Amino acid sequence: MSEYSLKSFVASRRQNDAEHDYFELETPQMLEINLNNQFVWTKNGSMVGYVGNIKFERESMLSGGLGNLLKKTLTGEGAKLMKAEGTGRVYVADNGKKVQILHLENESISVNGNDILAHDQTIQSKITMLKSVAGMMSGGLFQVKLSGTGHVAITTHGDPLVLMVKPDQPVFTDPNATVAWSGNLSPELKTSVSFKSLLGRGSGEEFQMKFSGEGWVLIQPYEEVYFQNQS
Structure with a gap:
């Protein structure tokens, strides 16, 4: 069989049925989540395929209280999540970015809201805000603090590094x-330029x-800009 045949291509690229970890990398840029009558939170719009009996539901804007509602309304980052629930396999990805799987054990991390791909139902999330003009101008105003025990994919x-x-x-x-x-x-935002300079940065x-x-x-070796300031 030729290495370039259609059969060879499918065989080399097909999903790995021998592995059924809860969170599993199918490729460096694609996460497979194996659900067994449970649910996970995934980044809105990140689902690229699924197998089984899975239903999807958008996160309520009121989840997390009115404080989170205000922050979700103001931010253009990836704070909005989709609930995937049922039994089967869900495949999620985000614009070809590499996926990093972490397992928290009664620990917490803070993540740029746009960089959260998925997290376990057992993980608590809270949107936090850096209160400074520099934060607003940099597009780094909102982060999400993830706490508890369970899987997180960023x-x-x-x-x-x-x-x-x-x-x-x-x-x-x-930022x-x-x-x-x-x-x-708890990071601080620093700037050495004047407020006037900020407006035209x-x-x-x-x-x-x-x-x-x-x-x-x-x-990461890349400057990911979420907001474009209007001059």
């Missing part, structure tokens, strides 16, 4: 390249997120 452009934060060694990052950080850290390099204390920060 996405990155390319291969990410973890930077360790030490008490005597703070880490500074570009648009910052994907996630350990839940114990062309890149994220005027802004930095400062992480102090002890923990880690995940960055």
Whole structure:
């Protein structure tokens, strides 16, 4: 059989029926979620296929209370989720970005809202806001804090890098390249330019997120811009 035949192509690309982990990477850019009469939260619009008896339901805008409603109304990031429930396999992806699977054990992480692909029903989510003008101008205003025990899938452009934060060694990052950080850290947004300059900014390099204390920060080799400022 030729290596370029249709049969060879299908055999090399078909899903792996031998693996049935709850969260499983079918390819570096595609997540398979195996459901057994349970549900998960997935990024709205991320479902690319499914097998079995699965139903999908948009997250209520009121879930999480009126505070979360206000934040979801204001943000253009991926804070809106879809509930996938039933028994079968769900395949999710996000614009060809690489998928990173994490398992939290009574832990918490903060994630850029646009970079959350899916999380277990046992994980609690809370939208948090960086209260500064720099945050609003950078498009890094909203993050989601994920807490508890269970699976989380996040996405990155390319291969990410973890930077360790030490008490005597703070880490500074570009907000648009910052994907996630350990839940114990509370970043500050810094800028060295005037407010007048902010209104006409062309890149994220005027802004930095400062992480102090002890923990880690995940960055990607790409500046992902969520809001385009109008001049």
